[in-house]
Amino acid sequence: MVFEIGRVCVKIAGRDSNRRCVIVDTVDDKIVLIDGDVRRRKCNVIHLEPLDSVIKIKKGASHSEVAKEFKDLGFNVWETKPRKTAERPKKVRKVKEKPAEEEKPAKKKAEKPKKEEKKEEAEETELEKIAETEEKPKKKTVKKVAKKE
Amino acid sequence: MVAGRYKSRTLRRKKVKTPGGRLTTHYLKRKPKKAHCAECGVVLSGVPRERPYIMRNLGKTKKRPERPFGGMLCSKCSRDLIKKQARK
Structure with missing residues (x-):
């Protein structure tokens, strides 16, 4: 055999x-x-x-x-290693706090000032962005002048 | 009259019925021929025949069999080669 x-x-x-x-x-x-x-x-x-x-x-x-x-x-041997399964990230759900019905009229008053605040914040961020863009080209010109020297 | 560039036989003609009810001819590019064994000339299995722009995007394992000399020699020829090497 x-x-x-x-x-x-x-x-x-x-x-x-x-x-x-x-x-x-x-x-x-x-x-x-x-x-x-x-x-x-x-x-x-x-x-x-x-x-x-x-x-x-x-x-x-x-x-x-x-x-x-x-x-x-002196020969090779085939060896299989067990796969390491990584832990899957568990999603944590955001818990929404549901307030009681009595607080509804209070909510409406609170919403209006919030909206005004948000508009003000938006304007502020826009101004900041404009200011940043104005600053950036200035910085670049400074660098170029330094290199030429 | 057909435009001169469509008269070439490197293009294949396909009859197509349009939504409007007309029968038109479409001119399509031809596919390359199948791969052959380097030793015996038999058609290789497991090797797709597609144009280069499709073959480029295929993964390595999709273009050849998972075997030494896969995509180059047929299974019979590779077996004979390995036998020869072992008997030396």
Whole structure:
């Protein structure tokens, strides 16, 4: 039997082709369990090319045992790290304070002065913006003069 | 009469029925041909045939199979190559 337990092979087909693997267990005449530089999974014998060397492994050896043998021979080993799922940021809903109905007339009075205040603030911000834009070109000219000197 | 620039055979003609009920011809650009295996010349699977402006925006995994020599050799030829290298 060529495809015996412990036989080192090279995978021919698939996305992990051209990588070395060991036969860990036989499921069928045609299907075999592999491990090594490849994810631990079943594989058809047609997709394996056996090499000369045979490793001493028990039937159904774990990944760590196979990894030891491979590292002694100097081959790479495929290792999958578990994904770190980042904590999703939890949305905190803004709690609207619902006041009682008695405060409605008081609200209306409060709204009107608020609107006036908002208009004043808007005017102020506009003035500030204009002032800023006036200042900026002045600063630029100062810099240019300094460079020329 | 058809304008001279539409007589070229690099454009393909497509008959289109307009909402107004008229049958007109639209002149569309042709797609490039399918990719072939570098060794045996068989048509490669998993490689789309699109114009460059579409291929540029596709991701790398969408343009070729996820396999050594994918997009270059067919599966059979890549298998034979790997066998040869292993037997040396």
